[in-house]
Amino acid sequence: MERTATREPVGGAIHLWRVWLDQPPQRLTRLFDVLDDAERLRAARLARLSDRIRFAVAHAALREILGSYAGVPASDLHFAEARNGKPVLDGSGPHFSLSHSDGIALVAVAADRAVGVDVERVSRDRDLDAVARRYFGADELGWINAGGESSRAERFFRLWTCKESCLKVDGLGLRALETIRIRPDPRDRPRTCGWGLTEIAPGPSYVATVAARGAPPALRVATWHHNNTRIDMVIAP
Ligand SMILES: CC(C)(COP(=O)(O)OP(=O)(O)OC[C@H]1O[C@@H](n2cnc3c(N)ncnc32)[C@H](O)[C@@H]1OP(=O)(O)O)[C@@H](O)C(=O)NCCC(=O)NCCS
Numbered sequence: 097m098e099r100t101a102t103r104e105p106v107g108g109a110i111h112l113w114r115v116w117l118d119q120p121p122q123r124l125t126r127l128f129d130v131l132d133d134a135e136r137l138r139a140a141r142l143a144r145l146s147d148r149i150r151f152a153v154a155h156a157a158l159r160e161i162l163g164s165y166a167g168v169p170a171s172d173l174h175f176a177e178a179r180n181g182k183p184v185l186d187g188s189g190p191h192f193s194l195s196h197s198d199g200i201a202l203v204a205v206a207a208d209r210a211v212g213v214d215v216e217r218v219s220r221d222r223d224l225d226a227v228a229r230r231y232f233g234a235d236e237l238g239w240i241n242a243g244g245e246s247s248r249a250e251r252f253f254r255l256w257t258c259k260e261s262c263l264k265v266d267g268l269g270l271r272a273l274e275t276i277r278i279r280p281d282p283r284d285r286p287r288t289c290g291w292g293l294t295e296i297a298p299g300p301s302y303v304a305t306v307a308a309r310g311a312p313p314a315l316r317v318a319t320w321h322h323n324n325t326r327i328d329m330v331i332a333p
Pocket residue numbers: 179180181182183193194195196197213214215260263264265266267268269270271
């Protein structure tokens with residue numbers, strides 16, 4: 097991977113790496129080589145070949161990205177588990193968070209604070225009403241419905257990523273989801289007590305949120321390509 101100026105997150109900015117998971121078959125062997133036995137075993141347990149490949153690409157990319165910050169080969173990284181299975185680097189290295197949904201993964205990297213990212217594909221296939229009633233409060237349900245039918249699914253998934261990204265900052269379990277309340281501000285930007293949230297649309301039909309303690313984080317967004325890195329955009333909260 098090209099080592100660019102993105103290697104050191106500065107000024108509290110969070111680096112957000114976008115990874116497209118459907119990679120050409122000729123790249124897969126080299127990617128899979130960096131995984132450890134536990135990752136290969138987890139991939140092998142997935143029923144569908146496409147899911148096994150996506151899992152492996154996401155974890156290989158995570159290793160390459162973190163290795164470039166830590167200054168060690170991707171295959172030399174070791175992970176440990178913190179609270180509720182939150183993965184952390186065993187040894188020195190940046191804070192990070194991984195999320196994947198269908199064909200995309202996001203990796204958030206921060207130098208100085210815990211970070212959480214969640215990405216979801218906006219889908220109308222699922223019974224969103226039942227999930228919303230289970231996890232969302234009346235004010236949140238009101239906001240989801242306020243834009244009418246055309247924006248309901250997108251608003252549902254925006255709120256969902258806001259909540260899940262907060263959980264992932266602190267390694268909380270899904271049980272805590274209903275205790276986090278999101279209140280969009282007058283400019284329709286989500287706010288919540290305790291965490292700063294920055295939203296991004298990482299691709300067509302995908303929504304995502306990056307969360308950290310304190311103010312909404314500024315993001316520097318890049319797309320990961322095996323052996324090649326491109327900086328795309330900078331997002332100020
Ligand atoms: C973390 C969690 C919210 C992820 O939800 P998800 O939308 O299904 O998946 P995402 O792709 O967004 O994130 C998965 C990644 O988050 C990370 N992760 C796992 N547990 C985590 C935690 N507790 N905190 C932060 N990150 C976590 C891992 O990197 C994981 O990637 P992997 O499965 O490929 O190794 C969910 O799995 C969870 O709550 N786990 C905690 C276990 C728990 O509390 N179980 C009881 C349920 S009530």
